[in-house]
Amino acid sequence: MNPVSSEQQPTDFEPLEAYGVVGNLETVALIGRNGGIDWCCFPRVDSPSVFARLLDSERGGHLTIAPTGSFEAAQAYVDRTNVLQTRFSTAGGEATVTDFMPVPQRTAADDHRAIYRRVTGEAGSVDLSVGFEPRFDYARTVPTIEHTDYGVTAGSDGERLGLSGRCSFDVSRGAATANLRLDAGETRWIVLGYDRPVRIEPEAHGELLDAVVDYWREWTHSCTGSACPLEGPWHELAVRSELVLKLLIQRGVGTIAAAPTTSLPEAVDGSRNWDYRYNWIRDAAFTVQALAELGHLDEIEAYFEMCLTHCGQGTPAEMQPVYGLYGATDLTEHTLDHLAGYRGSTPVRVGNRAATQRQLDVYGELVVGVSEAVEYGVDLLSDHWPLIEGIADHVCTVWDEPDVGIWEIRGDPEQFVYSKVMCWAALDRAIAFVEDGDIESGGDLVASVDQWRETRETIRETVFRRGYNEELGSFVRSFEADDRLDAAVLRLPEVGFLPADDPRMEGTIDAIQRRLTTDEGLVHRLDGDDGLPGSEARFVVCTCWLVTALVDAGRIEEARRIFERLGAVASPLGLLTEEVDPETGRLLGNFPQAFSHIGVLTSALALTAHGGPANARSQSYPPFGLDDQPSTTYPRGTDSENTNH
Template identity: 75%
Template sequence: MTQFKPLDAYGVVGNLETVALIGRDGGIDWLCLPRVDDASVFARLLDGQGGHCTIAPAESFEAAQTYVDRTNVLQTRFSTASGAATVTDFMPVQHRTADDRHRTLYREVTGNAGTVDLAVEFEPRFDYAATMPTLDHTTHGVTATGDGETLTLSGTVPFEISDGSATASLSLQAGESQWFVLGYDQAVRINPDAHRDLRAGVVDYWQEWSHTCSASSCPVAGPWHDLAVRSTLVLKLLIQKAVGTIAAAPTTSLPEAIGGSRNWDYRYNWIRDAAFTVQALAELGHIEEIEAYFELCLAHCGQDTPAEMQPVYGLYGATDLTERTLDHLDGYRDSTPVRVGNSAATQRQLDVYGELVVGVYEAVQYGADLLVDHWVVIRDVADHVCEVWDEPDVGIWEIRGEPEQFVYSKVMCWAALDRAIRFIEEADVGEADIEGPVDHWRETRQTIRDAVLQRGYNDELGSFVRSFEADEQLDAALLRLPQVDFLPADDPRIAGTIEAIRRRLTTEDGLVRRLEGSDGLPGGEARFVVCSFWLVNALAAAGRIEEATDIFERVCQCGRPLGLLAEEVTPEGEQLGNIPQAFSHIGVLTSAMALTTHGGHHYAQKGYPPYSLADQSSTAYPGLRQADDH
């Protein structure tokens, strides 16, 4: 029986084109090549026979992971009865060229103390483990071929090939090292000096990028600075550097409930998630990312009418994201189905119009030059919102039941018109092209506001509600109303909404469910991480700083030991859903900034200090040669 690892037992590395999940047992259990939205070459994350590449001690060992400071270079430290060794994993970063040399993953194994016997297993499985490739010895190591792809594991140790896998053994004393390099459609000759220089360049890249906002000038100075840096590094890994789009997560079908069917493919570009991401990065000084994304997004949206706008697209612009299941995979902890594609692309989600226009508005405030070339898109979106705001949709939570008149969708339609109006009101005298039917927009904005206040607020509950139809049910997205300026944070109706959500959707630890009522799917789910951060933001804006700080730190503890957060967390603290999740890390950043602004660091109890390997508790594993599950 396959022993699946908990999701917090994984670190991630990447090259701004794809992301690998690497376990504390030294196994690369998830990697799609050449891009994150392509088929996997290793998928043990979703099935025990899905393929992996593992380097680990041959005898029983304990292991812990950490990152090289302010980088996406991952280190896994092994301790055995006879010694200690470290595997350092990294991928060279993609550049805007046709150079594919970044499509490699480097693994250096270094002896730290005593003598450690290690085993290497290379078991690639192409096309989501539907294809078992042919393995052959080559000059550089072992090459797997099949389904029109090749994957080479280079190394200087001898490999044995049997039954679709290659194995090798090595023994390292303190100070000795060996290199292994995975190359997609290429073979890399082992050259330790060149590899060390390459690693130094990768470390420099990440440290320079992450220090665009230094600890002294960062809006998250103080106890949460390192946590904020880790979240920015995660978000950067999800950005496709060649085009600027942002994956919601690098994985598919990690379940929201073990044994349930809420298993979705998040390797696509949601306009909503991406808009939140670039807004958060912009506040930390990463202006290049915000401008690149909205330039692409607005150009793409301008190719069709607003009515044809999808809430989600492929990372390289694909519109057909037809959902299908991979029935040959067992799923993480036997949770099926395993899906690729996402039917949300065909849904109507009216809040997306607001997320887009609000995001563009904030980007322009940070200095992005977007209006000259793209004002017509904003104007057309505002006109379209005037026509459709009062129609039902499936909402921010992408329900798969009957559409409703979701209150949050109405508010975001209001926000789209509000920001379009602000663009015109704030335009310079010479910006003659920034014009539109502003009187009509104002009238519709007021009509939406009146409808929300009259039909979207329940006086008996003292709270805004899920939808005009479900007027006794709650929705955690309503915590964002002050963030988009629909009402001030100290309005009694906002205070009542906070209290209702705390009472009916929140655990004692501050973990928040998305909403009450059915979403058209069977079974349940865990607590949605970003909702907890929305609660933090709402409390902070309302002046309840100590309370907000306590919830923030409790939720952030769920990301230990590496600071990586999945989509959801159970009341017991187990992470579930796709990981690392952009939405969750956006929440970390926005809440950390809000708390810092309001003085929350004075109430910090736990903080989030940088970790060293010595600070972490290790996880015990059987040796690679002893583990039947491998």
Template identity: 50%
Template structure:
């Protein structure tokens, strides 16, 4: 098996259309073009021959990565015996067409020597369509061009590039002295003339965009002082995962990074899950970024308007295209983990919880903006009506288990939440609704869930009705408001999840086991759910203990993976993972609210409600 770069040694850059992973060794090992769900051009993270674009010293070096403050502009600094060089990587945004200032999608890499002298190797080795298409590389007047699968990728290089005999790779060696810099510009689809001044301008514009966006939460930042840097980085990650054309939000920018090294839990997360997107929009709304929430919700409400709620899928491609799952049998897989999958057959599953999460997002955005359009209400009403009919069915659940469907407690909780918040919207906005029916079904869901989902021997709610499998997703039960935090069953559930699923070091497994072979790592978001529940239970010391311990597993760049190996501490799963980052944001805001004694009438909103407001009225902006 080949040697692979640890996930914690990657940084992510992007342009709201796609994302690239850049290693601390100066190699871009993952990038799909033109969008994040397109076939990979650089995929060495999944196989040594998957394609890469590297710039690194020829001599031995030590490296360190850092983002420019509050941006997605990444800098990798190499220290050698002879000198120091920094590679700055970013992806400019492709704006409206301007003939006088054309922009194309690409990656810009500035190489600057700050001390001494450094010799660098440049290696350009793209592989179109995950290596399934023949790639042909040839020299050009400005550098090199790669062709394959009917697409072209240009590398504008300040130095001559040598193409190998097989015409698959272009390389160069460049010497830099202190004060010198060079720009390497990767352009997809077409080549646009560029020069150093233009590159510097794009760098300045890109950095300014991110800094202005991060400050958009207002002067009274809701997370000031509470893990501020981690929350800012998490917000930037969530923004990176948004797709500007539709408002859809990808769960992660990568595919098939394993939840178990050498195992089969390797899934493609480059798509928009209703669940993940709904949680993400709530996190962004709580930080004051309402535009992204509006765009996402409008995207999925449009889907809801166009089809029966029963036909709504749990996930979609970013442009609502098909999602067939297939395997790349010729790929070795990250650290030997096969099969390598692209596409995701979970799109055909029934996951009843997504209806609650979608209505929750609409509810929180309506509270933040103090309004809800009538057309949006019609979509919400149709979904709530469908929940009344479907809540007592089995489904695949939040973890998308591929064995028999069950009555998952989390799914029932979210069906209850769908009706609860739909009733709140109807009352607050004076919309017409079958209030009596929704109220009766809401109470029936609660009664059934409490009776069938709680196990007296465990002293805990369990994964599904009348089984003994523990599952951290039941922590959403008190967070949803179905039961109060001072309920003995809630407190016992929190303690049982912590003692039985906790792995120490702030890590929590999502459940005890599943039908797939191998034991997976600890699921990062579950740690933040636990910290959130402890904070809202007025168990602040314990909440801080879990929160700070979980934060020890953030990468040096502030990025979170899906899972963590509790023994080695290795990051596992697709990376960076939006679900993990939104968990961190929410837990930090819960801790802030608890520390400051704020009353949260609706815990999932995080932002406190004004005491003078009736019911679940407008959310305080303080």
């Protein structure tokens, strides 16, 4: 089958804002308002997909429960959980599908992996169809489907999915279908089990749902009046970001997937399609700031233990910016040419070449993150000080060399200003560990620290001399591109390089607002070429950095206004991709994106701490109740096998 162009199939794909996510701390499923599980990898988020209609509407595979005729649909989460509800309204009545995954060894007694779908009649009578088309190994395999005592099973090359339900399934050519009629008050269960089927036991499933709801509510931070670290109209948006981050943290190892998807394009029809199902070391410092203030110290300790273990596999020179979630170093990038891509955007990629890139800022991100974790009482130095010391020594030798920077450009390396600053930050925190008594000083370490101090000062002087443009009144992208800007330098105050109210930093904020920012405040990441064809939209995390920089500079009203604009472009469920189209508000890139949600949390924490909730307009934020959510209309002819919207 030849890939289908977006001109041929412009409406075969749901917009990303029409999806919710559920997960079990090992994998994540994307579920659309159309009732379809359109993306899911088993058993882990970095495994090959079993459903990939998100990337190919014809051959990708799905599990869909939806009305047989025309309907309207809306989604919402059960409050403060990752339990998703989709409500269908038809001419004859209403029904709600409640989707969730139990967390192995937490809400489930064993390690079983499954997606539970409870279908409840709310009013009148609704006819629904169930469509099951699993496609293992990124849709390279059409499995054999057979009837079982519980429903049907799909198997291929040792993999198996069992779909259980008290209904009659018809099996044909790698697919199974069934029909249901639900009256008000009636409930049915459809359960997808990985590796083995799940017996339908309505009472036990109901108890499991209650346990899953309790688990998520107990995990989220608690708020008690004015002591809440996230007070204000953005509270629900921030809670959703908190829950998204937890979904992306891998149970047992603590690493964070940057997103649960691959190859969702940064521009439709473009080639900027990347696989984000890996652990970026850069997320370290950001994660600490986002989760520590909310009391999630166990996650921070587990995250850094694994990150430092990964980074300590070789010398500091061999450190990678990104690793597999379980420590894999080989993330060789290849394409899946048999998949049409989201809205015809190819290539579809698996793996990520960034693992082989030189990104010098990563040293600073890691050491700054360790420093903040230590401040919160997490003991990381006892076991990992040799790695931190080795990083500081290595930075002294490489800080003045070019790299591809935080944005992982695929063109010629440059002397990126942000990379220099983060090298400074790595040395600054390593010096502080010794000066503050966290590490005993003596012998060779004294000489090392003297070298660190000297190099730290050299970096600082060099950045002020070569990385600041007096005419622009701003820090710039790189020593070579000294008339171009980079939104990453908004983080200079956050890492302590200079105060936010320093005139040079104030000028940088103003320059970035002039050159990289839309009228609505959404921020582009940088000026100039990045070695890739095509365009990109505005970056959510860069917008959050602008908000935080404005807060630090005392410009609270500006910060609040921009943050409200960002809240308004989140999906109705409060979910965010990597980028936003400023003209249409359309979400672009992998979804949901950890970096974006980390940014939301840190900006919300900064605003709350500096009085931002005062006079904030709550109506700027997405609604979070099911009755208030926007609905999508699916005309007659839509069914579980061929969804055209």
